[in-house]
Amino acid sequence: MPNSFEGRLPEPFELFAVRYAHHGGRKMSDNFIGGDIHESASPLDYFVWVARRSDKTFVIDTGFGPEAAKERGRDLLRLPAGALKLAGIDSTQVEHVILTHLHYDHAGSLDAFPRARFHIQDAESAYATGRCMCHSYLRHPYDVENVVSFVRHLYAGRVTFHDSVSELDPGLSLHRVGGHSAGLQVVRVWTQRGWVVVASDAAHLYANMQRGLPFPVVYNAAEMIEGFELIGRLGESPEHIVPGHDPLVMKFYPRLSPELEAIAVRLDVPPNVSRG
Numbered sequence: 001m002p003n004s005f006e007g008r009l010p011e012p013f014e015l016f017a018v019r020y021a022h023h024g025g026r027k028m029s030d031n032f033i034g035g036d037i038h039e040s041a042s043p044l045d046y047f048v049w050v051a052r053r054s055d056k057t058f059v060i061d062t063g064f065g066p067e068a069a070k071e072r073g074r075d076l077l078r079l080p081a082g083a084l085k086l087a088g089i090d091s092t093q094v095e096h097v098i099l100t101h102l103h104y105d106h107a108g109s110l111d112a113f114p115r116a117r118f119h120i121q122d123a124e125s126a127y128a129t130g131r132c133m134c135h136s137y138l139r140h141p142y143d144v145e146n147v148v149s150f151v152r153h154l155y156a157g158r159v160t161f162h163d164s165v166s167e168l169d170p171g172l173s174l175h176r177v178g179g180h181s182a183g184l185q186v187v188r189v190w191t192q193r194g195w196v197v198v199a200s201d202a203a204h205l206y207a208n209m210q211r212g213l214p215f216p217v218v219y220n221a222a223e224m225i226e227g228f229e230l231i232g233r234l235g236e237s238p239e240h241i242v243p244g245h246d247p248l249v250m251k252f253y254p255r256l257s258p259e260l261e262a263i264a265v266r267l268d269v270p271p272n273v274s275r276g
């Protein structure tokens with residue numbers, strides 16, 4: 001994909017994943033549609049992500065809090081804002097938050113970011129507040145309180161809409177993938193190892209992409225499968241794609257600092273896939 005800055009490279013972003021929750025009680029059939037699905041364990045981790053360089057910090061997604069954890073039986077290891085603080089990011093000072101989509105595990109606790117502008121796709125906002133939410137299967141991954149909070153921030157003038165592809169800053173762009181939700185977007189980030197894609201729920205697990213098998217929470221299966229190819233084109237190699245919920249991310253990438261073992265890892269250095 002061509003860059004908008006040919007010949008004049010911008011400062012690369014530091015990029016990291018911050019883990020705040022876990023769900024151990026899952027089987028393969030909970031995470032894949034089709035294929036040779038057996039009933040072995042297939043846990044998920046929950047992350048927020050940070051792209052940072054000298055002039056700007058972007059937080060990608062805001063996670064969920066204790067109510068959602070209790071309601072849905074997830075292990076909340078720490079509040080997302082608390083996890084960010086451990087990684088050196090003060091959520092009260094963050095100016096840009098990218099919401100990949102509005103599902104409960106990606107768009108809670110917006111109030112923890114009182115100075116932020118929230119970036120979202122037109123299609124996601126319309127989907128989460130429109131006719132598809134008449135159907136319990138489609139609204140189940142949303143938490144109405146998150147959606148209401150999002151609308152309040154919209155009415156406070158703090159939301160920026162994007163349609164399909166947007167360059168937010170040289171070296172950081174948003175790309176609508178759809179599939180999992182109508183307006184799911186991924187984030188393409190320029191780092192010292194090249195273009196890395198924060199795939200969020202465009203690929204929950206490495207195996208969803210590698211095997212071409214959709215995750216069972218799906219708005220449009222064709223777009224989801226096409227999305228695996230799209231994110232493949234946006235990253236420099238398969239090792240430049242970071243899935244949204246795979247516990248292998250914490251194994252493949254080095255921790256941000258010794259104190260952040262199992263909490264935060266660097267995505268701007270190559271993964272050590274032999275550790276899987």
Ligand SMILES: [Zn+2]
Nearest residue numbers: 103141180201
């Ligand atoms: Zn989702």
Ligand SMILES: [Zn+2]
Nearest residue numbers: 103105201244
């Ligand atoms: Zn998710």
